[in-house]
Amino acid sequence: MSKDDDDYKVGKGRPPKHTRFKKGQSGNPSGRKKLPDLTEVAALVLEETLPVTQDGVGKKMLGAEALYRKFFAKALTGDIRAAEFVIRPVVNANARRSEGGHDDAGPQDDADDDIIERYYERYARRLNAGGDRE
Numbered sequence: 001m002s003k004d005d006d007d008y009k010v011g012k013g014r015p016p017k018h019t020r021f022k023k024g025q026s027g028n029p030s031g032r033k034k035l036p037d038l039t040e041v042a043a044l045v046l047e048e049t050l051p052v053t054q055d056g057v058g059k060k061m062l063g064a065e066a067l068y069r070k071f072f073a074k075a076l077t078g079d080i081r082a083a084e085f086v087i088r089p090v091v092n093a094n095a096r097r098s099e100g101g102h103d104d105a106g107p108q109d110d111a112d113d114d115i116i117e118r119y120y121e122r123y124a125r126r127l128n129a130g131g132d133r134e
Contacts, residue, residue, distance in 0.1 A: 045063055046062065046063045046064040046067070047062060047063065047064070048062070048063050049061065049062060049063075050062070050063050050066055052066050054069075068086070071085045071086050072086050075087075080122075080126065084123070087119070091116075
């Protein structure tokens with residue numbers, strides 16, 4: 001034993017030398033467990049085939065399709081958020097298609113313009129009234 005070992009007092013804030021971390025050694029060598037990537041988990045769940053009952057008949061469909069059908073049913077009962085969820089992909093796809101010059105949906109007539117305009121007016125009123133709290 002050296003003189004330093006004899007004079008060293010173990011106490012508060014002074015752990016025994018043999019229990020201290022060695023130089024260059026991490027305090028937690030195995031590290032914290034990594035959380036799963038939520039986007040990957042969501043993609044896996046949406047791609048799973050699930051058993052569902054539709055019109056009294058048991059079927060199997062992808063999770064994404066079952067979710068979309070559920071939102072569509074809620075939209076038909078008047079749920080605005082569900083309607084927005086159902087309509088938004090169609091509107092976005094039409095916007096992308098018209099920007100790219102690939103308009104496969106056919107010409108848009110005045111009735112379509114009127115429906116879209118009324119939808120956006122209702123949506124703007126809801127936003128102005130503070131109804132959108134995402």
